[in-house]
Amino acid sequence: MSTLNPKRDIDIQVPLLTRVEGEGSLEFTARDGRIEQLQLRIFEPPRLFEKFLEGQDYTEVPHIAARVCGVCPIAYQMTSIRAMEHIFGVLEDPWVHAMRRVIYYGEWLQSHALHINLFAAPDFLGYADALQMATRYPEEVKRGMLLQGLGNDMLRLLGGRSVHPIGLRVGGFHRAPPKHEVADLVDKLLAARDAVREFAAWAVSLPRPVDEQDFVSVAIRHPQEYGINEGQLVSDKGLDIPFDRYPTHFREHQVEHSTAHYSMMDGGSYFLGPLARVNLNFDRLPQEVQNLAHDLGLSFPSRNMFMNVAARALECHLAIVETLDILQHYKLPTRPWQDYTPRPGIGHHCTEAPRGMIYHRFEIDRDGRVKTASMIPPTSQNQARLEQNLHSAVEHFGLDHTDEALRELCEKVIRNYDPCLSCSTHFLKLKVNRE
Amino acid sequence: MSAKPRVAIHKFASCSGCQLAFVNMGAELIELTKLVDIAHMAEVGHVLSEDEDMDIAFVEGSITTPHDVERLKKIREHSRFLITMGACATSGGIQALRNNADTAEWMRSVYAKPEFIHSLSSSGAIANYVKVDFELWGCPVSVRQMLAAVRAFLFGVTPPNLREKVCQECKRRGNNCILVTQGAACMGPVTRTGCGALCPSFGAPCYTCYGPAENINVGSFGRRLMGLGLSQEQVLRKFASINNAAPAFSDAAKLFCSEPWMEE
Ligand code: SF4
Ligand code: SF4
Numbered sequence: 006m007s008t009l010n011p012k013r014d015i016d017i018q019v020p021l022l023t024r025v026e027g028e029g030s031l032e033f034t035a036r037d038g039r040i041e042q043l044q045l046r047i048f049e050p051p052r053l054f055e056k057f058l059e060g061q062d063y064t065e066v067p068h069i070a071a072r073v074c075g076v077c078p079i080a081y082q083m084t085s086i087r088a089m090e091h092i093f094g095v096l097e098d099p100w101v102h103a104m105r106r107v108i109y110y111g112e113w114l115q116s117h118a119l120h121i122n123l124f125a126a127p128d129f130l131g132y133a134d135a136l137q138m139a140t141r142y143p144e145e146v147k148r149g150m151l152l153q154g155l156g157n158d159m160l161r162l163l164g165g166r167s168v169h170p171i172g173l174r175v176g177g178f179h180r181a182p183p184k185h186e187v188a189d190l191v192d193k194l195l196a197a198r199d200a201v202r203e204f205a206a207w208a209v210s211l212p213r214p215v216d217e218q219d220f221v222s223v224a225i226r227h228p229q230e231y232g233i234n235e236g237q238l239v240s241d242k243g244l245d246i247p248f249d250r251y252p253t254h255f256r257e258h259q260v261e262h263s264t265a266h267y268s269m270m271d272g273g274s275y276f277l278g279p280l281a282r283v284n285l286n287f288d289r290l291p292q293e294v295q296n297l298a299h300d301l302g303l304s305f306p307s308r309n310m311f312m313n314v315a316a317r318a319l320e321c322h323l324a325i326v327e328t329l330d331i332l333q334h335y336k337l338p339t340r341p342w343q344d345y346t347p348r349p350g351i352g353h354h355c356t357e358a359p360r361g362m363i364y365h366r367f368e369i370d371r372d373g374r375v376k377t378a379s380m381i382p383p384t385s386q387n388q389a390r391l392e393q394n395l396h397s398a399v400e401h402f403g404l405d406h407t408d409e410a411l412r413e414l415c416e417k418v419i420r421n422y423d424p425c426l427s428c429s430t431h432f433l434k435l436k437v438n439r440e
Numbered sequence: 441m442s443a444k445p446r447v448a449i450h451k452f453a454s455c456s457g458c459q460l461a462f463v464n465m466g467a468e469l470i471e472l473t474k475l476v477d478i479a480h481m482a483e484v485g486h487v488l489s490e491d492e493d494m495d496i497a498f499v500e501g502s503i504t505t506p507h508d509v510e511r512l513k514k515i516r517e518h519s520r521f522l523i524t525m526g527a528c529a530t531s532g533g534i535q536a537l538r539n540n541a542d543t544a545e546w547m548r549s550v551y552a553k554p555e556f557i558h559s560l561s562s563s564g565a566i567a568n569y570v571k572v573d574f575e576l577w578g579c580p581v582s583v584r585q586m587l588a589a590v591r592a593f594l595f596g597v598t599p600p601n602l603r604e605k606v607c608q609e610c611k612r613r614g615n616n617c618i619l620v621t622q623g624a625a626c627m628g629p630v631t632r633t634g635c636g637a638l639c640p641s642f643g644a645p646c647y648t649c650y651g652p653a654e655n656i657n658v659g660s661f662g663r664r665l666m667g668l669g670l671s672q673e674q675v676l677r678k679f680a681s682i683n684n685a686a687p688a689f690s691d692a693a694k695l696f697c698s699e700p701w702m703e704e
Contacts, residue, residue, distance in 0.1 A: 057537045062674065068647050072534045075457020075580060136473065154466040167464050168457040168580040171639045179644040
């Protein structure tokens with residue numbers, strides 16, 4: 006099949022990547038059979054959020070931090086809130102903990118369903134865009150949108166709206182949803198039970214490429230639950246630390262050839278996101294979700310990067326199964342938040358955003374204002390791994406393929422991470438290349 | 441080919457939340473594609489150059505680089521109607537906070553090698569650079585308002601510009617006023633409606649995400665907040681939030697600033 010001279014000059018530019026959140030470009034050059042440059046460039050201009058946060062009252066942090074990213078505002082709100090709760094000595098009560106899982110599952114379901122339906126499926130089925138695919142697969146696309154909408158409903162129940170929810174506060178929630186709203190959502194979740202299994206089966210059946218890679222998975226692990234918002238940071242290479250030890254193992258630095266801040270764990274790259282989570286926490290999935298994985302012929306841990314789609318699909322199922330379990334036993338609390346007294350100090354927290362673990366560190370002064378803030382999103386943590394993945398996937402595929410085929414492969418590899426290029430706190434712009 | 445009006449959605453410096461609110465419409469989005477042709481929206485896979493003629497261009501995000509300015513001018517030249525979508529595009533967004541700070545210093549402290557960054561020292565609203573036909577406020581925008589704007593333009597009329605206060609919406613919903621009953625520092629009295637008084641309905645104070653309402657008296661409202669126990673600086677920060685560069689709010693910030701609020 007391969008016919009072209011692999012030693013030819015290759016110059017591939019995709020100035021505006023589509024079907025990813027935010028904007029970025031692919032730049033790929035090879036000379037004389039060697040890859041000279043192969044990277045994902047992010048041209049989201051820096052918005053300097055960590056600086057805006059300095060001097061703000063701690064109560065304003067959830068609103069401001071959310072605006073880093075419209076795609077995963079819960080990740081920013083929840084992680085900063087928990088970091089500050091550690092400072093104030095708040096011990097999360099069980100009602101608040103359960104409701105935080107529900108709203109987080111809403112964000113996962115919305116984001117995962119959107120990704121599989123509108124971003125990934127067109128790749129695997131060979132369509133240039135989702136609307137084109139929708140003419141051939143109308144029912145599938147509709148089902149994906151229904152699940153995305155259900156995720157939004159979960160976000161709305163506790164957050165009021167799906168983008169930049171307003172229901173969260175330090176200590177818990179502003180409002181406890183009334184029983185009739187919970188009952189309405191339970192009905193919708195029950196009705197979606199079959200749809201989500203079919204959706205997962207469809208996602209798993211898409212003709213996905215095989216891309217065996219050597220990588221280190223990192224995720225939150227919890228003694229009983231599937232790790233989302235509480236637990237320890239673990240890896241499949243023996244890492245097992247509380248969140249406040251993140252800074253001793255993880256370092257960010259800039260590298261000469263790129264625009265992004267790179268994160269390294271103990272000097273090496275690492276991988277975050279749905280596949281890393283399922284690899285490390287398969288045994289923590291509810292039995293019903295484990296059964297679905299077996300029925301679909303899936304086994305974890307997996308080294309095939311494109312199993313990320315399957316992992317995402319399983320997490321959609323998980324979101325509905327566990328939310329149902331929580332909301333079917335819903336009770337109104339005496340009050341939806343816990344009391345606390347602000348005090349100065351430093352707090353660290355990690356949670357699992359849809360795309361992987363996010364780390365926040367907040368320092369609060371004696372007037373309840375932010376002294377310093379640091380927020381490290383999953384996409385920048387995955388950047389080093391993504392570039393290694395691009396190199397080895399291209400080398401394995403061979404430079405003797407057409408530019409078109411090479412470009413498609415690179416785009417698939419990038420999209421598989423579901424990178425969210427909007428979280429602009431930790432990216433910087435080197436060069437804008439749109440002409 | 442189709443004679444449907446062509447719509448483009450463009451992004452500048454933003455969190456992508458307004459676009460996502462649009463994609464989150466679900467079934468209504470499919471309805472909308474029956475009325476118009478969404479010709480450019482990178483997020484769903486449609487990319488055309490800025491030189492393509494469009495009937496309606498929605499613009500999300502604020503202007504922060506010299507290249508943005510060029511791109512925006514091209515978009516304007518080729519669009520019949522240009523509508524700003526959200527706080528970033530309409531007022532400069534939360535990131536306009538940098539307009540009052542030493543951006544170079546900030547860049548150095550966040551990035552080890554700031555020379556890589558080509559950036560203006562400000563975050564500007566779209567209307568600072570080109571003519572805007574209609575503004576949609578909100579962070580994020582209300583999809584209902586967005587659809588109403590599309591329909592109005594398709595029928596050749598200007599969409600209604602609702603500038604009343606969040607308070608009016610609260611009254612209609614029968615909410616208890618949290619400012620009066622709990623002394624909460626709710627910004628509803630100076631914020632324009634459109635959200636349906638979302639925060640107060642959840643018992644939470646409004647934080648100005650829809651921008652300034654009409655006929656507001658920021659001085660006396662700010663003093664009222666101080667009467668509730670806020671410091672002058674806290675009042676300043678209440679105004680200098682999501683829509684800090686909207687003229688009415690930046691004036692308020694100047695009013696409650698003890699040091700000179702840096703300008704130009
Ligand atoms: S206005 Fe708000 S939601 Fe819209 S892009 Fe800007 S920050 Fe995001
Ligand atoms: S109440 Fe205020 S802050 Fe809340 S959504 Fe409405 S305008 Fe935005």
